[in-house]
Amino acid sequence: MVKVEKKIIVANWKMNPEDLAEAENIFNFTLDLSRKTENAEIIICPPHIYLQKLNSLNSKQKIKLGAQNCFFEKKGAYTGEISPVMLKNLNCEFVIIGHSERKIHLCETDTTINKKIKSALKSGLKPIFCVGEYERDENMLYFNILKNQIENGLKEINKSTLKNIIIAYEPVWAISANKNAEAADYRDIYTITAFIRKTLFNMFKTKLIFEIKILYGGSVDKNNFKNFLSIEDVSGFLIGGVSLKQGELKEILENV
Numbered sequence: 692m693v694k695v696e697k698k699i700i701v702a703n704w705k706m707n708p709e710d711l712a713e714a715e716n717i718f719n720f721t722l723d724l725s726r727k728t729e730n731a732e733i734i735i736c737p738p739h740i741y742l743q744k745l746n747s748l749n750s751k752q753k754i755k756l757g758a759q760n761c762f763f764e765k766k767g768a769y770t771g772e773i774s775p776v777m778l779k780n781l782n783c784e785f786v787i788i789g790h791s792e793r794k795i796h797l798c799e800t801d802t803t804i805n806k807k808i809k810s811a812l813k814s815g816l817k818p819i820f821c822v823g824e825y826e827r828d829e830n831m832l833y834f835n836i837l838k839n840q841i842e843n844g845l846k847e848i849n850k851s852t853l854k855n856i857i858i859a860y861e862p863v864w865a866i867s868a869n870k871n872a873e874a875a876d877y878r879d880i881y882t883i884t885a886f887i888r889k890t891l892f893n894m895f896k897t898k899l900i901f902e903i904k905i906l907y908g909g910s911v912d913k914n915n916f917k918n919f920l921s922i923e924d925v926s927g928f929l930i931g932g933v934s935l936k937q938g939e940l941k942e943i944l945e946n947v
């Protein structure tokens with residue numbers, strides 16, 4: 692099990708906000724909170740277009756920066772794409788890879804996810820690899836889905852890089868943007884983290900898999916975050932909606 696001194700809070704802004712002034716506003720608010728928070732490592736993942744400006748505001752690098760996606764090549768004729776090297780050059784340390792919204796709306800597959808994870812690691816970025824089933828079925832086939840996602844996404848990954856990988860378990864049905872979404876039952880997450888560890892161990896056959904940190908994501912809010920933190924193998928959260936709500940974010944960051 693990973694012992695983390697600080698909880699990892701990843702703020703996934705998704706395609707928000709609409710203008711740079713508001714992005715600066717949210718960033719500065721979170722930066723201010725980070726100065727008062729000792730127990731959390733905050734990683735903000737804004738839209739790419741805001742990264743450069745936010746990096747310039749990030750005095751003493753109090754907040755870590757991450758991107759929401761990257762391409763798998765370093766440079767070249769790939770219109771519209773952004774490479775891990777470019778992100779690294781903007782002081783990004785992390786990159787979210789394989790978010791379900793990219794799978795649903797942008798046809799991202801396990802194969803491209805695997806390429807992106809490898810390329811990010813090669814460029815010195817730490818991938819936040821999202822996994823999670825679309826629905827819960829009575830026969831518990833969702834465990835197979837989870838296993839396949841992990842095995843495909845981390846296929847042929849060098850064992851020496853495992854410590855740089857974060858896995859975010861985000862059941863798609865729990866993500867707040869989805870209809871009727873509600874957070875997972877935290878008691879369930881004991882089983883899920885154990886299952887993820889088992890799958891990783893079967894793949895890599897090394898204790899190094901315990902250096903991978905596991906986050907929970909999906910409708911995390913001020914009322915439920917403490918329950919998830921009671922699970923030893925949950926190192927923090929990937930937070931979408933609430934990462935843009937200053938009051939709720941404050942409450943979480945002050946109490947982790």
Ligand code: PGA
Pocket residue numbers: 703861865866867868908909910911929930931932933
């Ligand atoms: P949510 O989003 O916290 O709004 O559910 C999480 C995510 O999609 O990463």
